[in-house]
Amino acid sequence: MKNTDTDSAELTRLVRGALSHLYDHAYLQNCALSSMLDLNGKMDSRTRVHHLRRMLMDCIEALRPDRQDLRQVEAVRAHAILTGRYVDGLTMQQIAEELALSPQQAYREHKKGLEAVAGLIRDRLSAGKGAEALAVPIQAGGEQILAAEAEVDRMTQASRSESVNMREILEGVLKLLLPLTRQTHHIITLSPQDEWPLITADRTALRQALISLLTHALSVARADLIVVAQHQDSGLILDITESSDAVGAQPAPAAQSQIATGLVVARRLIESQGGRLETAPGAAARWSARLFLPTARKTTILVVDDNADMIGLFQRYLAGYEVTIVGVTDSAQTLPLATKLQPRLITLDVMMPQQDGWEVLQRLKESPETQHIPVIVCSVLKESRLALSMGASDYITKPISQAAILEALQREMIILRAVPQP
Numbered sequence: 001m002k003n004t005d006t007d008s009a010e011l012t013r014l015v016r017g018a019l020s021h022l023y024d025h026a027y028l029q030n031c032a033l034s035s036m037l038d039l040n041g042k043m044d045s046r047t048r049v050h051h052l053r054r055m056l057m058d059c060i061e062a063l064r065p066d067r068q069d070l071r072q073v074e075a076v077r078a079h080a081i082l083t084g085r086y087v088d089g090l091t092m093q094q095i096a097e098e099l100a101l102s103p104q105q106a107y108r109e110h111k112k113g114l115e116a117v118a119g120l121i122r123d124r125l126s127a128g129k130g131a132e133a134l135a136v137p138i139q140a141g142g143e144q145i146l147a148a149e150a151e152v153d154r155m156t157q158a159s160r161s162e163s164v165n166m167r168e169i170l171e172g173v174l175k176l177l178l179p180l181t182r183q184t185h186h187i188i189t190l191s192p193q194d195e196w197p198l199i200t201a202d203r204t205a206l207r208q209a210l211i212s213l214l215t216h217a218l219s220v221a222r223a224d225l226i227v228v229a230q231h232q233d234s235g236l237i238l239d240i241t242e243s244s245d246a247v248g249a250q251p252a253p254a255a256q257s258q259i260a261t262g263l264v265v266a267r268r269l270i271e272s273q274g275g276r277l278e279t280a281p282g283a284a285a286r287w288s289a290r291l292f293l294p295t296a297r298k299t300t301i302l303v304v305d306d307n308a309d310m311i312g313l314f315q316r317y318l319a320g321y322e323v324t325i326v327g328v329t330d331s332a333q334t335l336p337l338a339t340k341l342q343p344r345l346i347t348l349d350v351m352m353p354q355q356d357g358w359e360v361l362q363r364l365k366e367s368p369e370t371q372h373i374p375v376i377v378c379s380v381l382k383e384s385r386l387a388l389s390m391g392a393s394d395y396i397t398k399p400i401s402q403a404a405i406l407e408a409l410q411r412e413m414i415i416l417r418a419v420p421q422p
Contacts, residue, residue, distance in 0.1 A: 016411075019085075029049050063117070188214065223244075238290070301323060301345045304349060312327075334346070344373075346373055361375055
């Protein structure tokens, strides 16, 4: 794809999709943005993905203003939001709290940042430059990280999701790491919990993610580590923290390239399983990490549309997958039902009687019980900019195809498992 006069909104959408899948090799390999940047069509898929990933990171970094120019408030926010969302893996709610912004304002600044990155890419394309010209030089330790990324890409392409016992895998990893914990003089304590829910993941990828994460933790920890599990309706949360003895202690010596590599591998593998990894460096306080993985159960999608035929369409399109479609034709019932069901995703029509989609979206994002649920607006109106500024995660224009739905679910990192055949 060599067309450089791509519509601005479409280019921004492509950038957002690529950033949302920054560590998904298969997605980056096949996305339109990847083809646009490989002008000569001579790169192998692995090289093209690495160039695209590094280019996106470089464009985000290019938004960082001169530290002495305090007038560039918007640039500071855009850089902080994009870095937090796509590099550090934070949620938009966490970013808004850190920057003292309202959720709506954070989403608006997020949209401006995406448009700025898209503008940088457009400028390079207009100048006839491909991915090679946009890629940043490999810094010290960069070769090691790229090699690790390539290995992770191979692993995730061959991954197969299944129901696995997280506690069993974690206990096995802790036994494996015993020699290392003795060398570093650490103890890793697993907080007892009688029952852990089964989660959906690839067993091998999950095991390697835990090994990389805990090895990274041991390389930076100043005290013993405590692992605590929490069971939520939508998944399992593991909190890994240093003990209180870490406060004021000196960090363990470790090569920065080794630290970066371990964390990159862990985050990429966890995100490939539909999970999330958030870490806090613990410069003054304790180092901590939070790992979330979805439980092994059907994904619930709440479809809000006053046209019952549209709900039936979603049910037909997703009939071959382990997905539960809950339909709502009365928009006033959306908030109480979403609060009760806590669906993985909400699709929302705009043109509805009595309470339109905009009002419903506003209420969903204002409620603490539902503001974390991704909302995809589906409408015949072309109002994607407004929807995203109000907190929607994505926008699909009607009429809706099955491919559009599946692509939107993929952008939200929803793993769809096929219904087992009898």
